[in-house]
Amino acid sequence: MKIGLFDSGLGGLIVTHGLLRALPKYDYIYLGDTARVPYGNRSQEMIYQFTRDAVEYLLGQDCQLVIVACNTASAQALRRIQQEYLPQAYPDRRVLGVLIPAAEEAVKQTKNGNIGVIATQGTVQSDAYPREIHKLQPDANVFQQATPLLVPLIENDSLKYAAPILDDYLAPLLAKNIDTLILGCTHYPLLKQQIQARIGDKIAVIGQDTIISAKLNDYLRRHPEIEQKLTRHETHRLLTTDLAPSTGEVAKQLFGRPVQLEKIAL
Numbered sequence: 001m002k003i004g005l006f007d008s009g010l011g012g013l014i015v016t017h018g019l020l021r022a023l024p025k026y027d028y029i030y031l032g033d034t035a036r037v038p039y040g041n042r043s044q045e046m047i048y049q050f051t052r053d054a055v056e057y058l059l060g061q062d063c064q065l066v067i068v069a070c071n072t073a074s075a076q077a078l079r080r081i082q083q084e085y086l087p088q089a090y091p092d093r094r095v096l097g098v099l100i101p102a103a104e105e106a107v108k109q110t111k112n113g114n115i116g117v118i119a120t121q122g123t124v125q126s127d128a129y130p131r132e133i134h135k136l137q138p139d140a141n142v143f144q145q146a147t148p149l150l151v152p153l154i155e156n157d158s159l160k161y162a163a164p165i166l167d168d169y170l171a172p173l174l175a176k177n178i179d180t181l182i183l184g185c186t187h188y189p190l191l192k193q194q195i196q197a198r199i200g201d202k203i204a205v206i207g208q209d210t211i212i213s214a215k216l217n218d219y220l221r222r223h224p225e226i227e228q229k230l231t232r233h234e235t236h237r238l239l240t241t242d243l244a245p246s247t248g249e250v251a252k253q254l255f256g257r258p259v260q261l262e263k264i265a266l
């Protein structure tokens with residue numbers, strides 16, 4: 001059985017690339033809902049329905065484990081999928097998110113307890129990051145900034161326009177004396193260098209491109225009953241729900257090398 005990864009668009013390819021490098025022996029299927037991206041400014045019900053469709057598709061493709069590599073979906077839909085959908089539909093499968101690993105890493109890195117989060121509107125409104133961080137460090141100060149223009153810039157291959165937008169988004173967080181910044185969206189590692197250049201190297205930047213593979217490795221070690229079901233043929237398939245003219249180029253940037261994408265319908 002395979003490991004499934006889901007994102008609202010192409011950003012999850014960054015996480016997938018990290019997993020293929022760190023844990024190459026397994027078989028992976030990635031599904032990016034490029035026809036319906038962005039999710040970040042949609043209602044909770046819509047985000048749940050879209051996420052459930054995608055998770056259902058991946059479970060139907062023989063995935064033992066699905067990683068919801070989208071913060072918005074992790075924040076707004078994951079709990080309901082784990083509590084309502086999965087026990088009925090696939091009780092022996094697992095669906096995991098990307099939010100708690102980032103919260104854990106931030107708590108590990110912060111020294112002054114002031115943690116900034118940039119994320120989509122949906123993730124910020126859910127308050128999922130402050131909730132998870134406070135479970136780990138009750139006295140942490142969490143400052144969130146919704147950054148809704150960043151995903152469209154990335155998905156449209158328009159990073160050259162990011163500079164003034166980033167300056168605007170980051171200024172309120174810098175004013176709060178943060179020493180750690182969570183990139184609370186799977187797309188944002190692509191902006192890591194631009195962000196670090198603006199905030200300086202004294203602020204730790206947490207991106208999901210690197211931390212998810214270590215967390216998954218740890219999870220599989222603690223859950224041999226899941227790990228034993230995974231096949232080891234070193235294969236991967238990359239699926240999207242739309243193939244626009246720019247999709248291949250954006251996917252190549254995010255994945256770090258040319259990709260072969262297959263279009264599917266949900």
Ligand code: DGL
Pocket residue numbers: 007008009011012037038039040041069070071072073120123151184185186187
């Ligand atoms: N990839 C999603 C996330 O990590 C954001 C993209 C979207 O708005 O759909 O939050």
